[in-house]
Amino acid sequence: MAVGLILGSHIPPERIRSVARRAEEGGFDELWLAEDYFFTGGVSAAAIALGATERIRVGLGVVSAMVRHPAVLAMELATLSRSFPGRVVGGIGLGVPAWMRQMAVLPRSPLTAVRECVTSVKALLRGETLDREGQVYTFRDVRLVHPPGERVPVHVGASGPRMLRLSGAVADGSILSVGASVAYVRWARERIEEGREEADRGDDHRVTAFALYSVDADAERAFDQMRKPLAFYKAAGGPNALTDAYGISEVLSDMLARGGEEVVAAEMPDRWIEDLAIAGDPATCAERIRAYHRVGADSVALFPMPSDDTERLVEITASEVLPRLASSA
Numbered sequence: 001m002a003v004g005l006i007l008g009s010h011i012p013p014e015r016i017r018s019v020a021r022r023a024e025e026g027g028f029d030e031l032w033l034a035e036d037y038f039f040t041g042g043v044s045a046a047a048i049a050l051g052a053t054e055r056i057r058v059g060l061g062v063v064s065a066m067v068r069h070p071a072v073l074a075m076e077l078a079t080l081s082r083s084f085p086g087r088v089v090g091g092i093g094l095g096v097p098a099w100m101r102q103m104a105v106l107p108r109s110p111l112t113a114v115r116e117c118v119t120s121v122k123a124l125l126r127g128e129t130l131d132r133e134g135q136v137y138t139f140r141d142v143r144l145v146h147p148p149g150e151r152v153p154v155h156v157g158a159s160g161p162r163m164l165r166l167s168g169a170v171a172d173g174s175i176l177s178v179g180a181s182v183a184y185v186r187w188a189r190e191r192i193e194e195g196r197e198e199a200d201r202g203d204d205h206r207v208t209a210f211a212l213y214s215v216d217a218d219a220e221r222a223f224d225q226m227r228k229p230l231a232f233y234k235a236a237g238g239p240n241a242l243t244d245a246y247g248i249s250e251v252l253s254d255m256l257a258r259g260g261e262e263v264v265a266a267e268m269p270d271r272w273i274e275d276l277a278i279a280g281d282p283a284t285c286a287e288r289i290r291a292y293h294r295v296g297a298d299s300v301a302l303f304p305m306p307s308d309d310t311e312r313l314v315e316i317t318a319s320e321v322l323p324r325l326a327s328s329a
Helices: 013-026 042-052 070-083 097-102 110-125 161-170 182-198 219-237 241-246 249-257 261-267 270-276 282-294 307-328
Strands: 002-008 030-034 057-060 088-093 130-133 138-142 154-158 173-176 206-215 278-280 299-304
Touching: 002 013, 002 042, 002 307, 013 030, 013 042, 013 307, 030 042, 030 206, 030 299, 042 057, 042 070, 042 088, 070 088, 070 110, 070 138, 088 110, 088 173, 110 130, 110 154, 110 161, 154 161, 161 173, 161 182, 173 182, 182 206, 182 241, 182 282, 206 219, 206 282, 206 307, 219 241, 219 261, 219 270, 219 278, 241 249, 241 270, 249 261, 278 282, 282 299, 282 307, 299 307
Parallel strands: 002 030, 002 299, 030 057, 057 088, 088 154, 154 173, 173 206, 206 278, 206 299
Antiparallel strands: 130 138
């Protein structure tokens, strides 16, 4: 039961090095560097984490297909891979639509943009020369001067059914957004498999479920610490496939219409925190991680909340949660 740790986003960049090193020492299997706009850069943060550690895999979780040209993104991944062989995982998605609108880069067809980005990045990483004009991206005799000397897996951050099927068809893995219920993870895995079958893919496809995370000996305190972060992400994402699967899209729409994130934080029932995040005492958190694994997640990546308490949460997880998972594996 692989368990990862998500860094970046709300955590100040100067703390990434020490936390990444402690996560590796504490037994985490993976590090994922979030790129939530406009907090911390995912590629630069991944380089910091890789440089601070020796063995742990480090993934981009995720960068938007729209803020870097695929040729530039492939160049960045190749640079990291050549510098830290066998440890780099690419992660590409559309990005939160509200943030894409802030930069005026929301594409007419998200599926086309992600498909063109992922397939182009993978081709360039294989050492191919691209000379093509797509609907979103154009390449004129583009070839990496320093391609990686190994296969670099490229995963897609996906939430809706069509993007999940696309991920199954073209990517090496899928990254599922924070705020997902167990039922959603099971449903998402089914959509991914549909895409793989349509594309006649017979290779492995790794599914990583991201989860907002708060652990404390005092379960009530862990719950209280999760309320605002969960409200932030539910407000940013709005009603979507995750909330559809959980049956709260209409309720969330009403909350957002009446006051946005603050109303969501004030009115969300405890059941949302129980089902859409991992929060509680160590035993409860270990069982929630197992639940995601049972329905199809190959890895569960924990996003510590609040971010200013990350070091303490990593310590508790390493000493009290990961051993519980190891003993039940």
